[in-house]
Amino acid sequence: MAELDDIRALVEVLETGGFSSAAGRLGVSKSIVSRRVSRLEADLGTRLVTRTTRGIAATEAGQEFRARAARILRDLEEAQDAVARHGGEIVGCLRVSLPLSFGIRHVAPLLAELAMRHPRLEIEASFSDRLVDLIGERLDAAVRIGQLRDSSLVARQIAPARTVIVASPAYLARHGRPATPAELAGHQCLIYTAAATAEWRFQVGRRWVAVRPEGRLRSDSGDALLEAAVAGLGIGAFPTFLAGEAIRSGRLEPLLLDFPTPEYGIHVVRPPGAHVPGKLRVFIDLLAAHFSGDPHWDPCRSAARVRTPAPGMGQAEPGG
Numbered sequence: 405m406a407e408l409d410d411i412r413a414l415v416e417v418l419e420t421g422g423f424s425s426a427a428g429r430l431g432v433s434k435s436i437v438s439r440r441v442s443r444l445e446a447d448l449g450t451r452l453v454t455r456t457t458r459g460i461a462a463t464e465a466g467q468e469f470r471a472r473a474a475r476i477l478r479d480l481e482e483a484q485d486a487v488a489r490h491g492g493e494i495v496g497c498l499r500v501s502l503p504l505s506f507g508i509r510h511v512a513p514l515l516a517e518l519a520m521r522h523p524r525l526e527i528e529a530s531f532s533d534r535l536v537d538l539i540g541e542r543l544d545a546a547v548r549i550g551q552l553r554d555s556s557l558v559a560r561q562i563a564p565a566r567t568v569i570v571a572s573p574a575y576l577a578r579h580g581r582p583a584t585p586a587e588l589a590g591h592q593c594l595i596y597t598a599a600a601t602a603e604w605r606f607q608v609g610r611r612w613v614a615v616r617p618e619g620r621l622r623s624d625s626g627d628a629l630l631e632a633a634v635a636g637l638g639i640g641a642f643p644t645f646l647a648g649e650a651i652r653s654g655r656l657e658p659l660l661l662d663f664p665t666p667e668y669g670i671h672v673v674r675p676p677g678a679h680v681p682g683k684l685r686v687f688i689d690l691l692a693a694h695f696s697g698d699p700h701w702d703p704c705r706s707a708a709r710v711r712t713p714a715p716g717m718g719q720a721e722p723g724g
Contacts, residue, residue: 408480411473413440414452418462418470419542429542481681497526498683501536501546505626505646506670510701511547514690525683533598533624538675544684545674547691549643550600557673560688563695565668566644566702569604570656574636582639584608585615585663592638593617598624604641606663617641641665648701670695 416426417437427434445452452466462470481496498518502511508531515527530536530543538546538557549565571581582588585606595602595617603614619638623629626646633640633647634655640647650656672688674680680688 407440407443408477410440410444410447412477413437414444414466415470415474415477417441417453417460418466419474419540421459423460493524494522494682494686495524496681496683497528498545498687499528499530499543500687501530501532501534501538501541501543503547503549504531504533506549506643507531507547510645510695511691514694518687518690522683522686538673543675544681545672545687547670547672549670550668552669552671552673556676558676559671559673560692561669561671562688562691563645563670563699565670567604567641567665567668568644568647568651569639569641569659569665570633570647570651571639571659572634572636572656573654575633575638576657578636582659585613585660588615588617588639591619592621593619594629594632594638594640595619595622596624596626596629596641597622605666606660607665608663643668645670645699645701 413426413430413436416429417423420426420429423434423437423441427437430437441453448465448469450465451463452469453460454463454466455461500515502508507529512529512531515529519525519527535548535553536543536546538544547562552559579591582591585604585608588604603616605612605614607613617639621629621632621637623632626642629640630642630646630650632638633642634650639659644651647656651658672691674684674688
């Protein structure tokens with residue numbers, strides 16, 4: 405009879421596309437994964453995987469077995485979760501994807517708190533600004549900033565994300581302070597190259613205007629651009645969760661506060677489904693409780709007067 409470990413090995417190999425990646429996911433050696441799949445094939449008397457020029461693929465029998473096996477493993481996980489909740493425990497492995505800067509600064513401390521509260525909970529966190537496929541990569545949840553693109557996911561907003569225009573006191577002393585968005589054309593701006601749009605948008609009266617910033621320093625790292633702004637190299641547009649500490653300490657000054665910038669949402673998203681495992685429920689509840697109300701990182705909230713998103717705005721938060 406097939407062992408659960410052998411079934412898990414096959415499902416991971418087929419879902420990750422290789423023995424090495426499956427071994428990394430399972431926390432065992434590649435040879436152990438290979439041995440488990442071979443043992444499962446011997447038990448069933450048929451080949452389940454085949455090698456192609458592109459890697460590993462399922463045979464016809466493997467595809468059918470995988471679909472049924474994955475469902476069995478999900479049912480088993482739900483059953484284990486239900487029993488654990490009766491005992492007041494949170495168990496299992498929580499797999500989450502987090503934006504790089506926001507995740508390290510604001511979510512990582514909460515993951516540590518979660519691990520302290522629940523000693524039997526395993527946590528696997530990936531910090532990247534890459535837009536991950538939750539279902540394909542078998543993730544429990546992801547934190548995303550900006551407008552959500554995948555409507556099939558279940559989303560919960562945990563905090564607002566607001567953009568602020570900033571520069572260092574040294575830069576402003578040398579180059580002056582822009583009084584309107586149009587005056588940014590005469591300044592060195594710091595360009596975030598990973599943004600969905602190269603424009604900065606402002607509300608002027610009742611309409612939104614777009615400014616295309618120009619500057620000699622560009623980066624796909626919000627943290628790198630923030631350091632450049634603090635060093636006096638130019639004017640930057642940053643989410644307040646990234647620039648808030650520097651504003652509070654006086655290293656950066658907010659600019660153009662009479663011209664509101666778009667407001668986004670910070671969401672935690674999960675795959676569709678009625679069942680929410682206990683490990684995921686406590687994670688989402690902790691984020692929602694910690695970030696409720698006006699976020700602590702918004703030192704210029706009262707002055708910024710930020711409002712609803714401008715039409716057509718995409719996911720464009722530096723370091724998000």
